[in-house]
Amino acid sequence: xxxxxxxxxxxxxxxxxxxxxxxxxxxxxxxxxxxxxxxxxxxxxxxxxxxxxxxxxxxxxxxxxxxxxxxxxxxxxxxxxxxxxxxxxxxxxxxxxxxxxxxxxxxxxxxxxxxxxxxxxxxxxxxxxxx
Numbered sequence: 001x002x003x004x005x006x007x008x009x010x011x012x013x014x015x016x017x018x019x020x021x022x023x024x025x026x027x028x029x030x031x032x033x034x035x036x037x038x039x040x041x042x043x044x045x046x047x048x049x050x051x052x053x054x055x056x057x058x059x060x061x062x063x064x065x066x067x068x069x070x071x072x073x074x075x076x077x078x079x080x081x082x083x084x085x086x087x088x089x090x091x092x093x094x095x096x097x098x099x100x101x102x103x104x105x106x107x108x109x110x111x112x113x114x115x116x117x118x119x120x121x122x123x124x125x126x127x128x129x130x131x
Contacts, residue, residue: 043068050105053121054114064109071101 047068051061074097082090106118 041068042072054110054118056109060109064105067101067104067109071097 047064050064056064075094078090078093078097102122106115110118
């Protein structure tokens with residue numbers, strides 16, 4: 001009877017260890033996939049430099065990433081619309097969109113005490129005057 005208990009305990013420990021290993025492996029793959037997604041795209045350099053300069057919290061970094069993803073989608077939609085209608089005013093709409101997202105990042109991602117530094121790095125008051 002004792003021998004049967006030993007086998008049951010051994011089987012339970014093996015199953016637990018296997019589940020633990022597979023869980024760790026799956027979590028690592030998800031983390032690597034998220035890191036690759038974060039480090040790709042047209043705004044990867046901006047995001048990395050922004051995070052290095054302003055050191056936002058994890059929540060604010062996620063907000064920045066979401067804003068940049070929406071910005072990228074809107075740029076793509078504008079380009080598609082203008083490919084169909086011609087590119088005459090695409091430049092002006094892209095400038096307006098850029099100013100809009102620059103302001104959103106400034107007002108929603110950065111705390112108030114870091115906004116003046118962002119304004120200086122983003123071109124000062126000139127970009128606000130255009131908007």
